[in-house]
Amino acid sequence: MTQWKILRGEAGFTLVELAIVLVIIGMLIGVGAGMMGPLVKAAKYNETKETVNAAVSSMIGFGTSNNRIPTAAEFPSQVRNPRDSWNNSIYYIPDANLMITTAGGICGRKTTSLSVVLCPDATCSTPTSTIPNVSFAVISGAGNFNIQTDSSGGTIRVYNPDISGIDNYAGDMTRLETYDDIVQWMTLDELRIKTGCTGAQLKIINSDLPSGKAGNLYSASAFPDGGAPYTVGGKYRWCVQGSLPAGMVLAPNTTSINCPGLAEGSWGQADTLNFSGTPTAAGSFNLSLFTRDNNDTAGANDNIAQRSFVITVNP
Numbered sequence: 001m002t003q004w005k006i007l008r009g010e011a012g013f014t015l016v017e018l019a020i021v022l023v024i025i026g027m028l029i030g031v032g033a034g035m036m037g038p039l040v041k042a043a044k045y046n047e048t049k050e051t052v053n054a055a056v057s058s059m060i061g062f063g064t065s066n067n068r069i070p071t072a073a074e075f076p077s078q079v080r081n082p083r084d085s086w087n088n089s090i091y092y093i094p095d096a097n098l099m100i101t102t103a104g105g106i107c108g109r110k111t112t113s114l115s116v117v118l119c120p121d122a123t124c125s126t127p128t129s130t131i132p133n134v135s136f137a138v139i140s141g142a143g144n145f146n147i148q149t150d151s152s153g154g155t156i157r158v159y160n161p162d163i164s165g166i167d168n169y170a171g172d173m174t175r176l177e178t179y180d181d182i183v184q185w186m187t188l189d190e191l192r193i194k195t196g197c198t199g200a201q202l203k204i205i206n207s208d209l210p211s212g213k214a215g216n217l218y219s220a221s222a223f224p225d226g227g228a229p230y231t232v233g234g235k236y237r238w239c240v241q242g243s244l245p246a247g248m249v250l251a252p253n254t255t256s257i258n259c260p261g262l263a264e265g266s267w268g269q270a271d272t273l274n275f276s277g278t279p280t281a282a283g284s285f286n287l288s289l290f291t292r293d294n295n296d297t298a299g300a301n302d303n304i305a306q307r308s309f310v311i312t313v314n315p
Contacts, residue, residue: 041143044085045182048140052184055079055090055138059186063195067105069098069136084140084182091139091169093151098135098188104296106135107197110303112188114151119159122166137185146173149181158183202227202293202303209275211312214282218248218313222273227293227303230269235293237267242287245313248277259290260304267292275311282315 058079062070075092076082082090095112098105114134117127137156141147149156150169159166159179166179186194189201205225212218222238229235238252239259252268259267273289292304 045142048084048086048142048182051081051084052090052138052140052182054081055092056184056186059136059138060191060194063106063191066101067107067195068101069094069106069191071099084142086141086143086145088141088145091141091147091149091171093137093139093156095135095188098191106188106191106195108295109188109192110201110305113154114156115154116156116158116185119157119163122159122163124157124159131185131187133188135186135188135191137183139184140182141172142180142182144175144177144180146175146177147171147181148177148179149183156183156185202291202295202305204289204291204305204307206307206309209287209309209311211314212245212248212279213314214279217278218245218275220275222275222289222291222307222309224272224291224293224305227305228295230294234269235271237264237269237292238273239267239290239292240273240287241290243285244287245279245281245283245285245311247280248275250275259288259306264292264302279313282313285311285313287311 059069062068062078070078070092072092072094075094076089079090084090093114095114097109097112112133112135114137116131116134116137117124118129118131120126120128134156137149137151139147139149146167147169148166149158150171152168157168158181161180163179165176167174167176192201203225205223209220209222224236227236230237234252238250239254239256239262240250241256241259244250244255250268251274252270254262254266254268256262256266273291286308287310288306288308290304290306292302295302
């Protein structure tokens with residue numbers, strides 16, 4: 001007769017113990033499955049951000065070679081991947097003026113018709129900030145498959161993430177929902193620098209001009225920055241519109257009622273625009289200062305910067 005022996009310590013699991021183990025395993029599998037969705041979404045989001053950034057880099061490369069940005073029709077063939085991680089087309093908003101080269105292309109432009117407005121809420125009645133002179137924007141509709149960003153009137157409204165009730169783009173589905181678009185843009189200044197245009201965009205860096213006092217000596221200067229300076233005879237040209245206080249003079253002394261329409265050769269040339277003299281009467285005097293560079297050595301398509309000031313002369 002065969003005899004079975006059960007040794008102490010060799011007993012198996014009871015049914016209750018097996019049930020507990022199976023429950024624990026099921027819970028672990030459930031938790032893991034629940035985490036998969038957010039992890040996949042995060043991975044696709046990060047991958048799409050890289051795709052959008054790569055598209056921006058492609059626009060820079062195209063601009064460097066062509067002195068313009070691609071048209072909407074050219075865009076898909078100029079980027080590494082025209083679709084995001086959800087297999088939806090990347091949306092491209094170009095500035096119309098930068099798609100042509102007849103006005104000097106990227107390096108010849110001073111402004112664009114696009115701006116980005118950062119919106120803290122759905123109404124966007126008080127924007128966080130406004131970025132003017134935007135060259136282009138590249139947008140993915142992200143995980144909700146719905147592009148919610150548009151450029152109606154030249155304004156690209158970009159909202160804080162998770163703001164509900166947003167859908168400004170009518171080119172796909174119309175569905176008010178939580179904003180999740182991935183948006184990248186580039187300003188004209190940034191594009192000019194990255195595509196190799198000579199110098200940064202021209203500007204007058206003064207925020208104001210100092211006040212003076214009647215009968216006292218006055219001295220001030222306006223300082224330009226960026227652009228394509230002249231190599232001889234002073235780095236920039238200057239022209240002033242408005243009424244200068246009596247007793248004060250300009251150097252270079254070029255004034256006009258229409259500075260942009262004044263021939264380039266008639267503008268005074270110097271590194272800075274200098275104010276001096278002794279004002280004889282009190283008052284407030286409005287001036288518009290214009291400076292231009294040598295961006296177009298063979299023609300009149302130079303960069304021109306303008307800034308308005310008030311000189312206050314106290315009694």
